[in-house]
Amino acid sequence: MEKIRQTLRDHAWARWTALGIVAFTMLTGYYLTDVMAPLKGLLEQQLSWDSSEYGFFTSAYGWFNVFLFMLIIGGIILDKMGVRFTGLSAAVIMVLGTAIKYWAVSTHSLDGQTWNILWLFPMKAQVFMAALGYAIFGVGVEVAGITVSKIIVKWFKGKELALAMGLEMATARMGTALALATSVPLAKSLGHVSKPILVCLILLVIGLIAFFIYTFMDKKLDASQAEFDKQNNVVNEEEEFKVSDIFKIVTNKGWWYIAILCVLFYSAVFPFLKYAADLMVNKFGVQESLAGTIPAMLPFGTILLTPLFGNIYDRKGKGATIMLIGSLLLIFVHGMFSIPFLNHWIIAIILIVILGIGFSLVPSAMWPSVPKIIPENQLGTAYSLIFWVQNWGLMGVPALIGWVLDKYCVTGQKVVEGVTVNTYNYTLPMLIFTSLGVLALIFAFLLKAEDKKKGYGLELPNIEK
Numbered sequence: 001m002e003k004i005r006q007t008l009r010d011h012a013w014a015r016w017t018a019l020g021i022v023a024f025t026m027l028t029g030y031y032l033t034d035v036m037a038p039l040k041g042l043l044e045q046q047l048s049w050d051s052s053e054y055g056f057f058t059s060a061y062g063w064f065n066v067f068l069f070m071l072i073i074g075g076i077i078l079d080k081m082g083v084r085f086t087g088l089s090a091a092v093i094m095v096l097g098t099a100i101k102y103w104a105v106s107t108h109s110l111d112g113q114t115w116n117i118l119w120l121f122p123m124k125a126q127v128f129m130a131a132l133g134y135a136i137f138g139v140g141v142e143v144a145g146i147t148v149s150k151i152i153v154k155w156f157k158g159k160e161l162a163l164a165m166g167l168e169m170a171t172a173r174m175g176t177a178l179a180l181a182t183s184v185p186l187a188k189s190l191g192h193v194s195k196p197i198l199v200c201l202i203l204l205v206i207g208l209i210a211f212f213i214y215t216f217m218d219k220k221l222d223a224s225q226a227e228f229d230k231q232n233n234v235v236n237e238e239e240e241f242k243v244s245d246i247f248k249i250v251t252n253k254g255w256w257y258i259a260i261l262c263v264l265f266y267s268a269v270f271p272f273l274k275y276a277a278d279l280m281v282n283k284f285g286v287q288e289s290l291a292g293t294i295p296a297m298l299p300f301g302t303i304l305l306t307p308l309f310g311n312i313y314d315r316k317g318k319g320a321t322i323m324l325i326g327s328l329l330l331i332f333v334h335g336m337f338s339i340p341f342l343n344h345w346i347i348a349i350i351l352i353v354i355l356g357i358g359f360s361l362v363p364s365a366m367w368p369s370v371p372k373i374i375p376e377n378q379l380g381t382a383y384s385l386i387f388w389v390q391n392w393g394l395m396g397v398p399a400l401i402g403w404v405l406d407k408y409c410v411t412g413q414k415v416v417e418g419v420t421v422n423t424y425n426y427t428l429p430m431l432i433f434t435s436l437g438v439l440a441l442i443f444a445f446l447l448k449a450e451d452k453k454k455g456y457g458l459e460l461p462n463i464e465k
């Protein structure tokens, strides 16, 4: 009998098609994640939300992931049950959470109601229900993220791993860019702040169907790998994941440096994006209806650059150095944003472009570096633990910024379309973002040193010759 020399992943068309499908599912998830960011002003006008309520809602993304350990549980399920079951479940959870959020923002049945959350905090019922839906969605999109990372490693290990991860992130960021650029026009043209969420809901259902289609490819990949192993007498030595492996992951210094760099770096980017449209209005005097357009350039820039830097990492290596340079750019940009007299909108555009470069450098090198430190059977859990640490920042920093804005940064009030809203000075929030960048740089240095000591190969190319 003729021996099989190739598995499905050795066919370029198959691995790039698989990537395209799962990346699309992530695009739909990222669209919903950021769809409310440019609507902060409209939420204040149409639903009377204030900055703290907006901050509370935004931080809900991480509630269940962080406090109920849903992300870690998701990672363990991923390593135990595999990518098909976990990915499908995650996509269903995204749809469910978004349906609840849409209902909360569009219904009138919650009008005027206040609930005591945990018998302690009075909160508008509408804000709470929208946040609950977003928290459920947050579990789905984060577990989908780790699942897709593991899927990419499965198809691209020893091949164009960083390019593939870069392309997946680029596709996902198209979702972010679309959200930033389209949510205000959609809300205005369709007549209500809830309408962009409805558009997301439809997209998420399509994303779920796409992932369902992917599961057939995944089955074929497993079958071709099993056949290859059988015919070539390959003994699969990969051990099954054990819950005790978590101990191995969390006692690995290199893993910790990536996790801490990740939380610091991402906390200075994603939460910044939530307030960036408002920053454009308050600091740079940009019109409300156009305010989302400048921050939207950031994800647009990363769409081109993340795969480009990923490709460089695949071919030339220098992963740890790439993360260092990205952290430096982050400090520069937020430092400049915090200087009060630099308030021309052209400066805002230039800084967002530079931030786009930084935000392409770090992720393009960080995520493909994890499989160099952690074995594949523990990868789902390792990614989920990194996401878990990161989610503390994604949850805490927006709430912190919302609170800081309300407490220390209100400069006055103005009337927008007949409604009185606060105006803010963004210097203090931008200094907070700058400090996160400085800490990120320190951990990028520590990671580079640890790589040198342990020989993880972060500075080596990913493509095996």
Ligand SMILES: NCCCC[C@H](NC(=O)[C@@H](N)CCCCN)C(=O)O
Pocket: 030, 033, 034, 142, 145, 148, 149, 152, 165, 168, 169, 172, 176, 266, 270, 363, 367, 387, 390
């Ligand atoms: N294959 C790379 C996976 C990580 C991508 C990374 N995503 C995250 O860090 C998520 N935990 C947070 C997503 C928040 C979406 N606005 C990324 O760079 O997007």
